[in-house]
Amino acid sequence: MTSRWERIARETVGDDYARAYAERFRAMAARGADIHGEATFVAGLLAPPARVLDAGCGTGRVAVRLAELGYDVVGVDVDESMLEQARAEAPGLDWRQGDLATFDLGETFDLVLVAGNTIPLLEPGTLHDACKRLGHHLSPGGVIVCGYGLDAAHLPGDCPPTALDDVDAAFGAFGLDAVARYGTWTGDAFEPTDGYAVTLYAESTR
Template sequence: MTSRWERIARETAGDDYARAYADRFRSLSERGHDIHGEASFVAEMVAPPARVLDAGCGTGRVAVRLAELGYDVVGVDVDASMLDQARAAAPELDWRLGDLSSFELDETFDVVLVAGNTIPLLEPGTLLDACERLVNHLTPGGVVVCGYGLDADHLPGDCPPTALADVDAAFGVLGLDAVMRYGTWEGDAFDPAEGYAITLYAEPRR
């Protein structure tokens, strides 16, 4: 069965979408754009060599940068073609094929990063399962960081929005609170009208 992500990617970028995705960010970097907002955000939270799981790592852009900064990184993604691009860019890093609603790495991480609209691109009905798998890969006292678009302007193709309240509730069932929310990877204040949110989920303070 074709995943929601793969269907949308093929419709928007063609069969060679993984290469196109990698090339787009490579081109932006060559033109002087900062493409490392997510990695910089993590670096502001925790110092290397903390362990980071890049959940939904895609072509590996964020994981590669985190490794360059000294973090111990594992990338996991459901799309083998995206992982092929990641392995080509950084064959020395640890890339795993897995569905976020069912994966098991038998490891835990200080930060579980879920960026790149991974949350709304989950298969229908799998949000709670995915959140459970993410939480199960978190060290005690660790943080899940979720960043994604909230409306059609910030989502690819016909991907339906996922309400923040639904994600908050899913992590809440699993014992994590939304302890902080931002509007950009640069740390700007959250404004619902801007259509993007980065939320930190962690155990509530006692």
Template sequence: MSTRWERIARETVGDDYAQRYAERFRAMAARGEDAHGEAAFVADLVDPPARVLDAGCGTGRVAVRLAELGYAVVGVDLDGSMLEVARAEAPDLDWRRADLARLDLGETFDVVLVAGNTIPLLDPGTLLDACERLGAHVTPGGVVVCGFGLDAAHLPGDCPPTALADVDAAFGVLGMDAVVRYGTWDHQAFDPADGYAVTLYAEPRR
């Protein structure tokens, strides 16, 4: 049975969606466009060699860049075809196949990064479990960073939007607050009308 992401990817891109997704970002880089906003965001939060979990890593674009910057990175995704591309791109990096709603790596990270519309592309009914599992992989004092689209213009195919309030509540069950929110990966101010949010979740400082 395919996941929500796999169904949408095949319907909107085709069966070779993993390769075409990677090629899209290679083309951006070839045009001189910045394809590393998420990695730059992490670099502003913590210095290497901090440990970073790229949750929903896809074809590995962000994880590869973070490794180049000196971070200790683990990339996790449920989609085997996306991970195949990631392993071909960077065979020496730590790639693991896992469902975020059941994630149990037995280790923790300074930053858990959840980018690329991973949150709204979760299968129905798994948001609370996924947020619990993501939060369980954060070191004391660490953060979860979630960036995703809030409306149809920023989401693929027929992916339904996920309300920020629902994500805030899911992390709130763990005692993690939305400590800061931006509208882009380059720290522009958040405006709900712009259709995108990047949020840092962390335990309140005592």
């Protein structure tokens, strides 16, 4: 069965989407663009060598940068073709194949990062299970960071938006509250009309 992500990627980029995706960010970096916003955001929350799970790591751009900064990183993704690009870029890092709705790595992390529109690209009906599995991989006192687009302008192809309230409720069912929310990876104030959110989820204190 073709995943929502794979279908959209093939329709919008083509069959060689994994290589094209990796090349896009290499080209941006070559032009002087800062492509490390997510890693910089993580570095502002906790210091290395903290353990970080990059959930939905794709071609590994964020995980590679975090490793360069000294973090102990594991990347997991459902798409083997994206992981092939990640392994080629950084063969010494720990890359795992897994569906976020069912995966179990048998270990926990100080921070779980879910970036790159991973949340809205989940398969229909799997948000609750994915949030449960993500929370299962969080160490006590840790934080889950989710960043994704909220409208069509910030999402690929025909990917439907996922409401913030639905994600908050899914994590809340497992004792994780939304403790902070920003509008960008640089920490700008959140404005719903801007179409993007970065939310921190941590253990409930209630």
